[in-house]
Amino acid sequence: MKGLLCTTAPGLEDICSEELRELTGCKVRERPLGVRGRVVVRCPEEEALDLARKINSESLTVHRVAILLGGFEIEHRDERGLDEIRKACLDFPFERYITEQDTFGVRPSRLGEHDFTSVDVGAAVGDAVIERVKREAGFRPEVNLDAPSVIIRADVVGDRVLVGVCTTGDRSLHQRGYRVYDHPAALNPVIAQGLLKLAGDPDSIIDPTCGGATIPIEALLSDPDREAVGVEKFKSHYEGARLNVLAAGVDAEIYLGDATRLFDEVPELRDREFEAAVFNPPYGLKIANPRVVERLYYGLARVLSDLVDVVATVTPRRDWMVEAMEEHGFQLDHERWARHGGLDVRILVFS
Ligand SMILES: C[S@@+](CC[C@H](N)C(=O)[O-])C[C@H]1O[C@@H](n2cnc3c(N)ncnc32)[C@H](O)[C@@H]1O
Incomplete structure (x- = not known):
């Protein structure tokens, strides 16, 4: 699975897919690996950054856009699952997106029953990033959880895991700039x-x-x-x-x-x-x-x-x-x- 991993409001994946199809001209796939609130834009790797830029500036239905590194399933929902995540992530080419001048941070999310927390997921993916970049690029990337220059997203939903490099940043696109008055029950x-x-x-x-x-x-x-x-x-x-x-x-x-x-x-x-x-x-x-x-x-x-x-x-x-x-x-x-x-x-x- 390659392309752009977009997040949207769960339940509106079809509406988001329609907009993404129109914006990018690419094929899209709703709910990859059955994960709600996600849509994948299938595009060649060399077009991914330009298309991500377009989605970030023009989309009205996407929360975040990441370059999808891959998705996989884990067999265990306990400590062993964390080891599976770390090992699977060693196959992803993080070194293409993290240079020696960068810092990186993992933003994990977790849904479902597990014997581990999202913080544990972040640590497992972070370990894999460091190991992989050291092995492939010869330097140890620096972690910065507060303001990283490269954000890695890792979503664990039940036994499915999606990993990508975020292009949107920590402020989701649905947090619109025009909200100078923040209504207490504002609609997404x-x-x-x-x-x-x-x-x-x-x-x-x-x-x-x-x-x-x-x-x-x-x-x-x-x-x-x-x-x-x-x-x-x-x-x-x-x-x-x-x-x-x-x-x-x-x-x-x-x-x-x-x-x-x-x-x-x-x-x-x-x-x-x-x-x-x-x-x-x-x-x-x-x-x-x-x-x-x-x-x-x-x-x-x-x-x-x-x-x-x-x-x-x-x-x-x-x-x-x-x-x-x-x-x-x-x-x-x-x-x-x-x-x-x-x-x-x-x-x-x-x-
Ligand atoms: C859930 S909020 C709407 C939020 C809005 N969509 C936004 O994103 O900011 C419902 C609003 O209905 C207003 N409201 C309640 N009863 C009303 C009525 N009879 N006529 C007009 N507005 C009413 C409330 O004051 C509240 O601001």
Whole structure:
């Protein structure tokens, strides 16, 4: 397995693959070795760096891009597994990416049941890097875990291991520069892009619970000719949304108001129509009475039934949303699992 190893939001690998296919013109493979949240771009080794640069500067659905050194499976989930990882990594050509002037650091991740930690994985891969570079290039590379000039990524998922040289750095691409206001429940922009695609790439969207305006901003970053409107009930978030819109340099309209009383509170929107509503409502996971959220979903569904043809939304409260939407004449067309902020959530599309 050779090429570029891209990470994305688990559950949206198909959306990411589509973007990568368009951006690179290469064949792509979703979930290599069955690992979620990963897409491999198959490209010749000599094109890898240029394509990585392009993905880092243009992609809206990728978190990180690494030059894939290889993938393998381990037989043991205990200490012996660590030795298998170290031995397998000795076959990877780290010396092509680490010079004598560089420092390197391993960024490990681990998912599943093991008798070792991700720190142990980092140490095993680090040992292999040192041994391999000493053997092949004749010097001992220096480790720097705080600010390495070369970052090696090692993902262990169950008994599968993927190893690559990171080209993105420690700041993931989904940590967008426009987030000058950090909403406490901000949506991962990659999921925002997924919702927009699943809504059918609409020409006009409204986000009735826009928070810091991630969805209207992402809508315009992927297509500046769209119309994108956000509504937010609370003044502090409304003001934050406007700051983010300004920082993003896009033309989103943001209104202050309660979206369940949209036409009274935002009269400017009375005669407007939108192709789709795209939003992530509050989930009610941190409040004493989550039923408030169930009522909110009903209120939103009622207003949206007069305003849009398509709704794409994301929530862990799947049944409440489906009931509210069906009660107001929408039909569920598509649903899928996704992972957001450590939570299992449902992406739901209605028309
Ligand atoms: C999960 S957050 C949205 C986060 C947003 N997508 C972002 O990335 O910043 C939900 C937002 O809905 C707002 N909200 C709750 N009830 C509302 C209502 N009735 N009308 C408009 N906004 C509402 C909350 O204040 C909160 O900012």
